[in-house]
Amino acid sequence: MVFEMIRGWGEWNWIILGLILMLLEIAVPGASLIWLGISALLVGGIALQTDMPWQIQVLLFAVLALICVYVLRRVLLMREARGDPLQLNSRTGRLYGHVYPLAESIVNGVGRIRVDDTTWGVAGPDLPAGTQVRVTGHDGTLLTVAALDR
């Protein structure tokens, strides 16, 4: 009977559950079981130190799982704020600050520059072809450029 099993759920079972969940996370990555696993281990650890009813343990397990995810995500976000030095999959981001000559003059705010072996549409002040411009940002697939200040 399920209820009997839950009632008889001991501290060591939390720890075993935690380890099993961690194992499962390795087998199925990205399924978020790791948080449940960590939380189960913590509950097991706390339950070993103190004597608490199983209901509290279950509640603690749920709350800890949520806290785990939240805290870990904070930590990850803080680390990510340092930026991605490779600028992977961010073609426009990689061009920021670089200087290129205009392949076509900017007329009515739209022109083109040649980067590597492709061309990009650029938006900026009207300038003749050949002028050196600096990429300052992007708007969709258009790069915004500014004339290089002498």
Add this chain to the structure above:
Amino acid sequence: MEFFGFDATVVVLALLVIALLIAGVKTVPQGFNYTIERFGRYTRTLYPGLNLIVPFIDRIGAKMNVMEQVLDVPTQEIITKDNATVSVDGVTFFQVLDAARAAYEVSGLQNALLNLTMTNIRTVMGSMDLDALLSHRDEINDRLLRVVDAAASSWGIKITRIEIKDIVPPADLVDSMGRQMKAEREKRAQILEAEGLRQSAILRAEGEKQAQILQAEGRREAAFRDAEARERAAEAEAKATALVSRAIAEGDVQAINYFVAQGYTKALEHLASAPNQKVLMLPVEATALLSSIGGIAEIAREAFAPSEAAETKRRGGTVPRMGG
């Protein structure tokens, strides 16, 4: 021990938390962007890494690949400006820059890009003739890139490259192109050969002219020298004659006769000893010869003057008289 409502609630709560976690924590792999739809409406884009979404109301809409992708443009027949039918295939490289636009602005992204590229290949190539087509691929790629890139930019897509892979004109056209090239080269070869012949003829004539000029100069020089030599010889002759006549004037006339006689006899000897002439016609004035011998006799007489008798005896019996 009874199982109370509170206990059941706790268990269900735990299950709910588990479900929340599994549904709400989304790990996005590198190279993908996920769009999030809240009640079916796009709200935000998830970037690679760990993301949290609100379960039940947020759904993953599209999993957009933001890596550069390759699209094979299948072979198609196009008609050039000068009405040649060629089959062309190509390849397109594109990258999704704006996952949301790429997901919702266009339905069937790859299909749309493919059709856009194919129709533009037709447009661009149809405006050129075959020779330009085969020789200006860079320009074609550039024009295609510009047009398709501009069209696709509203879908948040950057076309990085469009390359025409193969341009295959029909076999008979290729054949005549080959023939044309061969003819061109043959023409060039023949022209070069003719040029060579012309040059060599000119050179040869030049050489001959030079040679003749040099020869004439040589002859002129030689003639000058010959004349000089003759002048010198005549001078010497004159000098010798003067000397001889002076000698004669101072001495005796008869002295000359000795030399003349010597010359005559030597000449006769030469003629007689010629190897292939047994009979010899001589238009010799024998009398002159004889008179020269007579000259010798005179000398002899003067030399042997004392014995008169012997002298007359010799004259009587020795000399034959010839032709009256």
